[in-house]
Amino acid sequence: MENDVDAGNPQSSARSAQLNADGLALQLQRTWANPSGWGALAAVSHGTVGLRFMLTGTAFFLVGGVLAMLMRSQLAVPENTLLDAAQYNQFFTMHGTVMMFLFAIPVLEGMAMYLIPKMTGARDLLFPRLSAFGYYCYLFGGLIILASLFTGVAPDTGWFMYTPLSDANYSPGPGPDFWLLGITFVEISAVSAGVELTVSILRSKAPGMTLKSMPIFCWYILAMALMIVFGFPPLILASILLELERATGMPFFSVSGGSDPLLWQHLFWLFGHPEVYIIFLPAAGVVSTLIPVFAGRPLIGYGWVVFSIVLIGFISFGLWVHHMFTVGIPQFAQAFFSVASMLVAIPTAVQLFSWLATLWSGRVVFALPMLWLSGFLVIFVCGGLTGVMLALVPFNWQVHDTHFVVAHMHYVLVGGMFFPLIAGLYYWLPHFSGRMPSYMLGRWAFWLTFIGFNLTFLLMHLTGLRGMPRRIYTYETGMGWDWLNLLSSVGGFVMAAGIAMIIVDVAVHFRFGPRATRNPWNAGTLEWAMPMPPAPYNFVSIPTITNRYPMWTDSNLPASTEAGEHWLADASHGRRETLCTTALTGMPVSVIHLSGNSWLPLWAALAMSALCLSLLAGAYWLALAATLGASAILLRWSWVNGVHRDAAPLSNDETTELPLHSRTVEGPGLWAMVVTLMANATFFLSLVFGWLYFRTVSPQRIIPAEIRVDMAILLFSGALLLLAYGLYNNAVRRIRDGQGAGLQGRLMVVLFCGLIQNGCLVWVMVTSPLQVFDLTHDALVLFLLMYLSFHSLLCWILTALQLLRVRRAYVGVELPYELIVLRPLWIYSTAVFWVGMALFFGLPLAWPAS
Amino acid sequence: MYPKFMTWKLMNSALIRRRRFSVRRSLLSVATICFLLVSPWALAHNPLTGSFQERVAGTLSAVLLMGFWFLYGRGSFRVRPATGKAVAGHLGFALCTLTLLGPLDDLATTSSAAHMLQHMMIMVIITPLWVASQPLPQISAAGGQVLSICWRPLLRLAGYPMACAYLHAAVIWFWHMPWFYMLAVENPWWHTLEHALFLSTAGVFWWSVMRASPVNFPVATMALLFTLMHTGFLGALLSFSQTPIYHEEARSLADQQLAGLIMWVAGAIPYLLASGWITRRWYQRQAS
């Protein structure tokens, strides 16, 4: 293997240590290797999954790019007939959708998934099967969306899907269904990646690595992951509601039922505004990682950069109305919104000046990635400044929905995301391939892309100022737009040539690139401590890390890591293991046994895409079957966990010093549960916002005079839920105290209460005389009941599963972990039930219909 | 005349004792002079005019507020606060006096925007100032152990930022439901209770967030984000609503929209600042 660091050492003790280390590496390799052949589809390793994300994202990027070229060809000359209106509308919708949902976010997630464990000193992400599942969801969701393009029924209502244009009346075709279902599917993948990255960053850092001493890139990814967790649920909710409206006619957004189409816009931009920063933050993380390397000195103002990351996260959730300046806002609101829109300039400037200061005080090596970073700086600053212009409301009223905004947006997204991404690609390329990129080809590619980009979009500002609106498939001659558009199109093709050259460069380098030495850029972070390309287990042993640039402070680090001198230098048990440390201080507390290769993620994703396709086809019985199938697979997945013999069965020689996490009362599963519930709570909060919006803002609202739901049964159901929760909680407390007696009985009582409670809820849903197809009010009430019912049912099923596991002795006094992981779900379900009751049925008492 | 006389006397005695302490003397006298300048005008409104009920309720708030301010001022002699903290504390008291007893309180009965401004002063300006001043040592030095019994449960609660955020949210949304909102506008006692609840829950919330231990930093961030978002939701509802929600005949739509914007945009800025502040504070405190 690549263990040639200490080779040739004459001392025999060192030699035997070397032999041991080789043996250890072999054992690790056996445990961690991906299956070969078709079996590779069952691989779950973060390196593999991360690369798959990035490659698939690149493929989607090319599709989006071809669409862009087609649109630019159409707009090159006035009154062109290359594309007709229908095709053009599909193309710009798909271009936006593909680039946002299928390229930008997944590629950045993939990059984060690949790098985070390597940077933090972990052997893998904490939920490897979830990564694989997320990848397949993304792949299948993306393919479903693309399928619509190739069959000519692609969505054609813009990537923002404004209602009522996207509802069943005005878009009777299946296009929006493809979008809504496919994107929701892809978002499941994004949220699962968000949860996984959050927990992995917090709980699997190397010993000694505190939040304060972790690489700055991890901060960016932590913020991105949390923003995904909080930012995506509003869109998931909106998509589900709109799809329900399209499929069944429940009027969630349509005026006929009393709702307001603007509700969609609020929910959409509640997601859409953070989304911009979700894309920007990881790219800025690349910049903050690369600049210290090429300046040869630490990032100046690490603490201030952390400050600005947190601030950007907050600002992005504060105000989403930027995108809705023209919907009719009060005149005096201008000043408020302008101020609020400009605030984000402050944290961005803090980062910018931190980079400048770092470069200023270092001796900069101007390698290829630095060239791309310089391109990033020019384009992104320019995009930021046009953003400041757009924040001025009167100016916005003129240029909103013109090509000026198109130009601004591309400056921010291409400048802020694509250029750093390519810089990162060239920087980490040796990590993927073990070879260095070519400076000559790379420079050509850069200049072509940079010039092409500016030719296209700098001129487009002017086109916009001259009044050319967005999203028109053709224009008349003589408006003063002709030569601008022609040059923009030429620029587009120059940029495409540049991108083609990047691809050629990367492809060629795999064969002809010079071999990279270890740590070729002389970087300071931990991912360069491994041989290239890295082994699937990342580290033979996990070192203790106390500062941000371990490779700069400890030149012996790669050798000592490979010699097995640090943590977890034992693989005889055949388990995949990594360390679990405390979130803030990096103290090791337990050993996490990770799940290995499995087909279950693929089957689960296939079952869910079957669900998606049968919904598209309107085959609801098939959809039901697919749902049951998917549930069965997911339950099987959770069954082969913990101390199941396929995972980490109990053995006699278990240490108590650093126990396996499934033997403890606190571990990554609990954290993931809490983070997932935070996403879920955002979903619920968005629903509550929708409900209150309907009651207060919708101009045409229709609110029935009385509550048409059997409140007695509903309250009885709530009381039972409270009782079940109390009993469950009591069982968990007893088991934590070491009292295992009567656990099965208690769980059975919980299940009995839960059964009646679920029955009551279903009874209320079925018997209430709600006019769900006529009134938005009733449709929302029914949706709430379905949401509550889903949670009650989920609690019931998972508790039933726990009962079975208690019987099998997978769970018990010594192994309380899973019961504890489940507890937050019980708390959450009970809480949303009562909050839902108060807001949907209690509120009308204090706030009668008006 | 009673409350005015009382406060005069209290302030005078505080002034006399203060002469010996040169550092804080100037500070406190500035605060006091400010207060004295506004007090006749401020107090002229609520406790003295209006109905008997209004007068009694206004007097009660004034006495309570002045009482605490007096305790804080007196306690400052026994336990010296740092200059910055003393400024924050007195500024908080002065602003609170202005907000609760000043012209804003009268305007609030007819204007949603003024009422919202009053609420936002309490929720995002005054209480964070108090929390920043950490007034408890001073108050308990002057008020003895009896008072500390009152806030001991609150302090315990402040160890749980999310719980404080939920409590605060419940109070905010409760008082913004039209029925309860109008109840507070029309009845001075309910209005006093409303303010007391705002002050106490906002105080506990800010305490839990701004003084979170390093271990609690992530939770404090989440609590702050949650509060930012739900107040934003409320503000957005008010700014986008096309019908007056409160007291349809008396309040104009524009007024209500302004109220919404005050909450959504102006109110968001202190939360944003706080997010940066707690990050800096945590960063500097966490031992590495």
Add this chain to the structure above:
Amino acid sequence: MLVFLTLVLAAVTALWLYAVYRQPTPAAQGIDLADNDSKLTRQHAVWIIGGGLVFPTVSMLILLAVSIPVGNLMSGLPSEADQALRIQVTAHQWRWQIDYLDGTSDNNLASTQNALHIPVNAPVHLYLSSADVIHSFWVPRLAGKLDMIPGRTNELRIQADEPGVYPGLCAEFCGLAHATMRFAVHVHSRDDFNQWIDSQRQQVDTVRLELLQGEVPSGE
């Protein structure tokens, strides 16, 4: 504004390039890599706090101080509908229906399609709404754009200073023929406008009368 922002761009780019090409003396590199708590030096504090916090704050304040009054001036027409001519504009997929309202009641004086006739130098109050999907009303030379949303009515005040024909268009994507959803604003002198509306009015009245008498209006 443009000049200022261009200057910022140029300055930042120049700083970056200079910072990259500058080769400071090695003395500047004496840093303790293991120290995670190092304070900013004075010079770095100037960079980050001065450049990152103070500079954007100050420049934004200046920009806002200049632009908000300008913005209010730009849209400074009074918003009350009292004295103005009142016109209801309803957007359909993909045409504009324009109804001229009576001064006092909401009676319809006249209707046109895809052509908005207004008098010069007089305030015109528009009620914008939509019959189907979301559209946006935009006459680039008269006013900023304002969305037309089903179930809502947005109000816009415009005033044209010179007679002529101004192009107008739909600025919110509204489906297949969005690109061709245009209209024209015809600005007439006051007399011409009065004449025009009277002729329209007579037509409308005739049609109404005929309808009342149970006759189908003539004309093919």
